[in-house]
Amino acid sequence: MSDAATGPDMPQRAKPRLRGWFNRLIARPSFQAWASHFPLTRGLARREGAEIFDLVSGFVQSQVLMAIVELRVLHRLMDGPRSAAGLARDAGMMPERMEILLQAASALGLIRRQRDGRFALVRKGAALLGVPGLEAMILHHRAFYRDMEDPVALLCGEVDTELADFWPYVFGARGDVDPKVTRTYSDLMADSQALVAQDTLRMVDLSDVRCLMDVGGGSGAFALAVAQAYPRLDLMVFDLPDVVPGALARFEAAGQGGRLSVHGGSFRSDSLAYGADAISLIRVLYDHSDDTVRSLLSKIFDSLPPGGRLIVSEPMSGGAVPERAGDVYFAFYTMAMRTGKTRSSAEIARLCTQAGFIQCKAPAPLRPFVTSVVTCAKPL
Numbered sequence: 001m002s003d004a005a006t007g008p009d010m011p012q013r014a015k016p017r018l019r020g021w022f023n024r025l026i027a028r029p030s031f032q033a034w035a036s037h038f039p040l041t042r043g044l045a046r047r048e049g050a051e052i053f054d055l056v057s058g059f060v061q062s063q064v065l066m067a068i069v070e071l072r073v074l075h076r077l078m079d080g081p082r083s084a085a086g087l088a089r090d091a092g093m094m095p096e097r098m099e100i101l102l103q104a105a106s107a108l109g110l111i112r113r114q115r116d117g118r119f120a121l122v123r124k125g126a127a128l129l130g131v132p133g134l135e136a137m138i139l140h141h142r143a144f145y146r147d148m149e150d151p152v153a154l155l156c157g158e159v160d161t162e163l164a165d166f167w168p169y170v171f172g173a174r175g176d177v178d179p180k181v182t183r184t185y186s187d188l189m190a191d192s193q194a195l196v197a198q199d200t201l202r203m204v205d206l207s208d209v210r211c212l213m214d215v216g217g218g219s220g221a222f223a224l225a226v227a228q229a230y231p232r233l234d235l236m237v238f239d240l241p242d243v244v245p246g247a248l249a250r251f252e253a254a255g256q257g258g259r260l261s262v263h264g265g266s267f268r269s270d271s272l273a274y275g276a277d278a279i280s281l282i283r284v285l286y287d288h289s290d291d292t293v294r295s296l297l298s299k300i301f302d303s304l305p306p307g308g309r310l311i312v313s314e315p316m317s318g319g320a321v322p323e324r325a326g327d328v329y330f331a332f333y334t335m336a337m338r339t340g341k342t343r344s345s346a347e348i349a350r351l352c353t354q355a356g357f358i359q360c361k362a363p364a365p366l367r368p369f370v371t372s373v374v375t376c377a378k379p380l
């Protein structure tokens with residue numbers, strides 16, 4: 001959990017002059033030309049070249065994926081292989097253009113070009129359809145990519161981002177948000193919640209908990225997953241007043257209505273409900289500034305009994321060991337939302353400790369692109 005400068009960076013820091021000389025050598029086109037032919041270096045040079053080209057072309061790959069999802073190509077291949085001409089007819093597109101798209105999707109491993117020239121669904125493409133909410137998330141990326149169009153302007157804070165409008169609650173909106181907007185983001189969150197709940201519940205044991213309150217629990221998807229995994233545990237959901245009725249409806253539809261109480265309010269201006277011996281914050285902290293997080297953690301500390309537990313689960317930065325999901329995708333997504341930021345487990349643990357919590361732990365994440373977890377406890 002330490003953010004200290006250890007690990008792979010050490011030799012670089014220990015011998016900066018040598019490293020500088022080496023980097024200048026590698027950056028010379030003549031050295032690159034030599035390295036790509038010399039038998040001992042050409043494997044590495046080609047591999048690195050391919051990795052660099054992957055970075056260069058990443059946006060195009062994402063846009064190919066967007067077209068595949070928008071045109072429902074994977075769904076259309078579910079019943080068997082299809083020709084480019086047939087799929088082009090469905091999409092109202094010229095066959096040659098559809099052929100280009102399908103060839104690209106094959107290169108990305110989502111589908112396969114057969115010997116007879118038709119295209120078939122393969123495992124990766126089918127798996128994509130099996131991830132709840134992923135297609136909706138990909139389509140919603142249009143707004144994110146528009147915000148990312150000028151990344152330097154975004155970094156300088158000069159972009160009036162669309163994501164900030166899509167997630168209006170983070171500005172503390174209350175009562176003045178169109179219920180349709182509220183529902184759209186709650187649905188998107190609930191759809192993508194299944195994987196987050198799966199990984200969180202694999203990393204955290206709640207068998208000694210009597211009542212869990214999910215703060216920022218949205219429409220109750222995580223709370224219901226907990227209810228189903230722990231049949232004797234009672235649940236509370238605290239969220240904005242417009243949002244909590246969705247949680248009650250979800251529990252009632254699952255025949256679990258009697259196990260949930262909902263509490264509408266804003267954790268920015270209201271105190272939290274009492275009665276839970278554990279509180280979860282699932283994908284909540286990264287939406288908010290350090291000041292809001294400090295105030296929320298202190299409210300949580302107050303509402304828990306001695307020995308009560310806090311579970312934080314959300315995508316996190318790799319901290320001292322940067323990693324792709326947390327430090328590339330989520331770091332820029334939260335920047336585009338404008339109010340929060342992606343934090344490392346060490347930063348979250350530090351904020352929890354400042355609020356009075358002890359025994360902060362960060363189990364090794366199963367899938368960092370889905371979620372990471374920090375747990376801690378209120379002293380006895």
Ligand SMILES: C[S@@+](CC[C@H](N)C(=O)[O-])C[C@H]1O[C@@H](n2cnc3c(N)ncnc32)[C@H](O)[C@@H]1O
Binds near residue numbers: 266283287
């Ligand atoms: C990113 S969503 C996560 C929802 C859910 N925990 C999940 O993982 O699917 C953040 C949640 O925090 C809630 N939230 C944001 N600001 C809030 C506030 N000031 N008071 C209460 N809830 C808030 C939102 O309504 C939303 O349900």
